[in-house]
Amino acid sequence: MADPKKLFIKTYGCQMNVYDSERMAEAMGGSGYIATDTPEDADMILLNTCHIREKAAEKVYSELGRFRGLKDANPDLKIGVAGCVAQAEGDEIMRRQPLVDLVVGPQSYHRLPAMEARTRAGEKVLDTDFPEEDKFEKLQSRPKASRGPTAFLTVQEGCDKFCAFCVVPYTRGAEVSRPGDRVMSEARDLVSRGVREITLLGQNVNAYHGQGTDGGDWGLARLIRELAEIDGLDRIRYTTSHPNDMEDDLIAAHGDCAKLMPYLHLPVQSGSDRILKRMNRSHTADSYLRLIERIRTVRPDILLSGDFIVGFPEETDEDFEATMRLVEEVRYGQCYSFKYSTRPGTPAAERPQLPEEVKSERLQRLQALLSQQQAEIQDSMVGREVNVLFEKKGRLPGQLIGKSDYLHAVYTQAPESLLGQIARVRITASSSNSLAGALVGV
Ligand code: SAH
Ligand code: SF4
Ligand code: F3S
Numbered sequence: 546m547a548d549p550k551k552l553f554i555k556t557y558g559c560q561m562n563v564y565d566s567e568r569m570a571e572a573m574g575g576s577g578y579i580a581t582d583t584p585e586d587a588d589m590i591l592l593n594t595c596h597i598r599e600k601a602a603e604k605v606y607s608e609l610g611r612f613r614g615l616k617d618a619n620p621d622l623k624i625g626v627a628g629c630v631a632q633a634e635g636d637e638i639m640r641r642q643p644l645v646d647l648v649v650g651p652q653s654y655h656r657l658p659a660m661e662a663r664t665r666a667g668e669k670v671l672d673t674d675f676p677e678e679d680k681f682e683k684l685q686s687r688p689k690a691s692r693g694p695t696a697f698l699t700v701q702e703g704c705d706k707f708c709a710f711c712v713v714p715y716t717r718g719a720e721v722s723r724p725g726d727r728v729m730s731e732a733r734d735l736v737s738r739g740v741r742e743i744t745l746l747g748q749n750v751n752a753y754h755g756q757g758t759d760g761g762d763w764g765l766a767r768l769i770r771e772l773a774e775i776d777g778l779d780r781i782r783y784t785t786s787h788p789n790d791m792e793d794d795l796i797a798a799h800g801d802c803a804k805l806m807p808y809l810h811l812p813v814q815s816g817s818d819r820i821l822k823r824m825n826r827s828h829t830a831d832s833y834l835r836l837i838e839r840i841r842t843v844r845p846d847i848l849l850s851g852d853f854i855v856g857f858p859e860e861t862d863e864d865f866e867a868t869m870r871l872v873e874e875v876r877y878g879q880c881y882s883f884k885y886s887t888r889p890g891t892p893a894a895e896r897p898q899l900p901e902e903v904k905s906e907r908l909q910r911l912q913a914l915l916s917q918q919q920a921e922i923q924d925s926m927v928g929r930e931v932n933v934l935f936e937k938k939g940r941l942p943g944q945l946i947g948k949s950d951y952l953h954a955v956y957t958q959a960p961e962s963l964l965g966q967i968a969r970v971r972i973t974a975s976s977s978n979s980l981a982g983a984l985v986g987v
Contacts, residue, residue: 552578553587558595564697594630598886629716655680694965701747709893722755742780751786766794773804800843812852816871817864848878848951856904858896878922880915954979
């Protein structure tokens with residue numbers, strides 16, 4: 546048998562890209578590829594890219610330039626670009642960077658093995674279609690390899706919301722949900738390979754509406770309840786959600802589905818109704834706050850996380866102060882905040898832009914507040930008992946690292962036999978980005 550070829554994949558952007566990279570690696574297994582961690586010994590390099598902000602997109606070109614030497618040394622090396630930059634700028638990538646052999650958009654990954662074969666015949670190949678068929682059904686899985694205890698599972702793709710700043714509706718296309726039986730069988734397969742925690746993914750995961758195994762329509766809450774019936778699956782999470790799609794049954798599930806973890810990423814972007822309107826978010830600061838109140842009524846200890854954009858076109862000091870007030874009111878356990886980045890082709894790109902210094906100054910203030918809240922909530926865990934799913938060994942001897950129900954990283958002295966297991970841990974200390982704990986009853 547010929548030596549296996551080696552595939553190096555570098556992933557940027559969101560968890561959906563992480564999931565896609567895994568599936569692409571599996572699919573390329575069928576073409577005789579195994580994964581490598583080093584580009585130097587690869588036969589194929591694939592960059593799975595992100596287009597969400599300008600910096601993310603520009604990184605792709607500088608990264609590609611770095612592979613020139615490798616291609617000189619190995620003319621058989623094939624270089625591919627996948628993901629959202631591939632979708633948005635496929636032709637430009639081919640023009641600007643002759644090193645690239647292959648460009649594949651996020652909805653065409655099932656065609657990757659065939660595309661790779663064509664590059665071996667000396668062709669340059671580009672596929673950024675939005676084909677009718679479901680890429681996940683066509684992406685083959687390799688025979689069951691065991692894997693770590695946590696996994697992502699994409700259940701929904703694309704977005705119909707068209708927030709005025711965002712490229713996702715253009716790079717990922719319209720909202721599509723995978724049928725319930727496919728999700729269920731993929732989840733069962735993951736559990737049989739050692740997975741205890743599954744994070745359901747979608748650009749708008751709570752807009753999930755897939756065909757159920759009973760022929761009816763399943764919303765996300767129903768899907769979660771069905772998944773919760775799988776023995777051996779202990780934790781369910783989902784991300785990312787839009788406030789307008791938090792349906793009543795999903796809120797209820799947070800109160801009564803024990804396997805649904807008390808953590809919710811619910812981006813609001815801004816606390817100013819004027820800006821929210823211009824962002825085309827179709828919710829107000831107040832409707833968001835009331836929604837959070839309802840979620841906290843059924844699950845008072847839920848840890849909330851969010852996304853914010855500062856310096857959106859025409860954002861005034863007053864608008865920004867409204868964002869600060871909203872943050873004060875919500876108290877987030879975790880947050881992501883960004884300076885607005887102008888994205889070609891989106892409506893907000895046409896609006897008067899704010900100076901960079903204004904954006905930087907606001908971001909600094911917002912991040913200071915968010916970090917303070919994050920630290921306070923993390924510190925408040927000290928002395929409490931939590932469940933920890935141990936994922937890997939720590940740097941110190943005898944130490945394991947895992948995540949609590951609230952998604953805090955927890956370092957604990959624990960036997961290796963607990964890897965992949967959930968144990969009760971008492972939190973003893975809180976440092977900048979993690980907690981330390983001790984096994985209960987040991
Ligand atoms: N679907 C998710 C988020 C997708 S993008 C949602 O609706 O919440 C992840 C985050 O990137 C967004 O929540 C937003 O905060 C940020 N983002 C998107 N476009 C951006 C832009 N043009 N500039 C800065 N941040 C942006
Ligand atoms: Fe982008 Fe808005 Fe869709 Fe989220 S909901 S992916 S921010 S357009
Ligand atoms: Fe980036 Fe595409 Fe995800 S733009 S954030 S990789 S959906």
